[in-house]
Amino acid sequence: MSAKIRKSIGKIKGLLPTPTIRKAQRKPPGQAPGTVLHTGTQKLDKVLITVHDFTETHFESIPITEIExxxxxxxxxxxxxxxxxxxxxxxxxxKVWDFFDLHPLIQEDIVSISQRPKVEPTEK
Incomplete structure (x- = not known):
C-alpha cells in the first residue's frame, strides 16, 4: 500500500467515530423473576424525585424528598x-413502587438499564 493511500485512510479514520464495545450488565444467572437488582453504575449521591404538574396554562416543577x-x-x-x-x-x-403498587416484574424492568423503554397499560 502506498504512503499516499495510508495517509488518506488515516485522515478518514480521524473523521469517523471509533466504535466502542459496550458490555451489557445483567443480573447474575439463576435469579428469580421479579428480583430487583440495579445493573448500572451509580451516578448520583441520592435519588432525586421531581413532580412536574401542568395544565394548558400552568406548569410547576417541585422537587420532593418523599413520594407521599x-x-x-x-x-x-x-x-x-x-x-x-x-x-x-x-x-x-x-417506597415509590409501594406508593403506586407496581408489579415486581415492572420494578425489575425499571432498574435493568439494558431494558428498552416501553409502556405497559395497567388497570387502575
Missing part, C-alpha cells in the same frame, strides 16, 4: 409527571 408529598398533585385535574433520577438506591425506589 406528590399525592395532592395526583388528585387534582392537572397532568402530573413524576421524574425519578438515580436507580441505585433500591430502598428509596421501593
Amino acid at each position: 408529598k406528590s399525592a395532592p398533585y395526583l388528585s387534582d385535574s392537572s397532568k402530573t409527571w413524576i421524574q425519578v433520577r438515580g436507580l441505585h438506591d433500591i430502598d428509596t425506589l421501593k
